[in-house]
Amino acid sequence: MESGAGLEEATRWVEELSSRAAGAASGAELAKLREAVGDRGSPLSALYRSMKVMDPALRPEFGRRLQELRLRLDQALEAASAAISAREREATFGAERDDLGAYLCRSRYEGVGSLHLITMTRMELEDIFISLGYAVAEGPEVESEWNNFEALNIPKFHPARASQDSFFLDFGEEESTLLRTHTSPIEIRLMQAQKPPIYAVAPGRVYRRDTPDARHTPAFHQIEALVVDRGISFSNLKATIESFTSAYFGPSIKARLRPAYFPFTEPSAEFEITCTICSGTGCRTCSGTGWIELGGAGMVHPKVFEAVGIDHRVYSGFAFGFGIDRLAQMRAGLPDMRVLPENDLRILAQFRGRR
Numbered sequence: 335m336e337s338g339a340g341l342e343e344a345t346r347w348v349e350e351l352s353s354r355a356a357g358a359a360s361g362a363e364l365a366k367l368r369e370a371v372g373d374r375g376s377p378l379s380a381l382y383r384s385m386k387v388m389d390p391a392l393r394p395e396f397g398r399r400l401q402e403l404r405l406r407l408d409q410a411l412e413a414a415s416a417a418i419s420a421r422e423r424e425a426t427f428g429a430e431r432d433d434l435g436a437y438l439c440r441s442r443y444e445g446v447g448s449l450h451l452i453t454m455t456r457m458e459l460e461d462i463f464i465s466l467g468y469a470v471a472e473g474p475e476v477e478s479e480w481n482n483f484e485a486l487n488i489p490k491f492h493p494a495r496a497s498q499d500s501f502f503l504d505f506g507e508e509e510s511t512l513l514r515t516h517t518s519p520i521e522i523r524l525m526q527a528q529k530p531p532i533y534a535v536a537p538g539r540v541y542r543r544d545t546p547d548a549r550h551t552p553a554f555h556q557i558e559a560l561v562v563d564r565g566i567s568f569s570n571l572k573a574t575i576e577s578f579t580s581a582y583f584g585p586s587i588k589a590r591l592r593p594a595y596f597p598f599t600e601p602s603a604e605f606e607i608t609c610t611i612c613s614g615t616g617c618r619t620c621s622g623t624g625w626i627e628l629g630g631a632g633m634v635h636p637k638v639f640e641a642v643g644i645d646h647r648v649y650s651g652f653a654f655g656f657g658i659d660r661l662a663q664m665r666a667g668l669p670d671m672r673v674l675p676e677n678d679l680r681i682l683a684q685f686r687g688r689r
């Protein structure tokens with residue numbers, strides 16, 4: 335019967351230890367309880383030892399009862415350990431969550447982002463053209479060779495079509511695709527989709543295999559204006575360029591045209607504006623001429639009209655375009671264009687809040 339009394343004592347001990355484990359506040363406290371379980375002097379250990387001298391007939395049943403107690407104790411310790419781990423994890427995550435919350439609050443307050451200088455410039459240009467009565471058109475950056483070259487009267491042998499100048503994606507049997515080298519294919523799409531009159535600007539990112547330097551990057555942005563209507567003349571083109579120039583740069587900046595060649599316009603011109611750095615008196619930026627080249631312009635070539643199915647005996651039109659990055663560079667007085675795609679916040683933050 336001594337063994338029965340021993341079992342009762344061991345059961346009480348197991349229950350007490352289990353409830354202490356459940357109330358343990360830390361892993362260290364639990365480790366002390368585990369030590370007590372393993373202690374040779376514990377009631378459970380004493381009972382295991384007593385089995386050696388027990389009547390062999392009673393051993394299996396006694397052993398099973400001891401095993402049950404041991405299992406209850408192990409489970410209680412395990413549950414307590416899991417609960418402590420969960421509490422500790424929650425405390426750590428909670429603290430980190432608070433940190434993150436504080437960080438986000440701080441960044442909301444201190445680090446308000448803004449539009450990129452190029453985006454701001456593009457939106458400003460769009461606004462000017464919209465105020466002049468133009469619509470804004472868009473097109474894909476991956477273009478067919480036909481839209482990018484052929485339809486624009488750029489023949490097969492033209493150097494711009496060579497793979498060293500353009501990023502071809504796929505040389506197809508019938509039709510190759512490439513990253514558009516200018517925004518002009520948007521105009522092709524526009525003229526195919528819409529009957530004249532057309533008054534639209536086409537802004538977008540374009541790609542050329544240029545080695546980056548102070549005035550070139552392999553990916554840059556253009557904006558192109560297109561007008562197709564009855565009776566459009568070269569003087570309309572000149573007047574539009576002048577309206578745009580004074581709207582964007584201010585009335586003191588003048589524009590002038592110089593003869594040039596482009597396959598998709600005839601006649602063609604390059605347009606220059608008064609140097610914004612020296613106001614026309616001559617400086618290093620304008621090589622002492624007082625003028626800076628801004629872009630290209632001209633009357634839409636009859637062959638382009640033919641390609642898109644517009645009758646050039648009824649309609650005429652003009653187009654002019656220029657680089658948005660170039661304009662942003664000039665307006666912001668950036669000596670090197672490469673800072674624009676680099677996204678260095680020390681540069682970009684200077685133009686925050688301009689729009």
Ligand SMILES: [Zn+2]
Pocket residue numbers: 609610611612613614615616617618619620621622624625
């Ligand atoms: Zn100058």
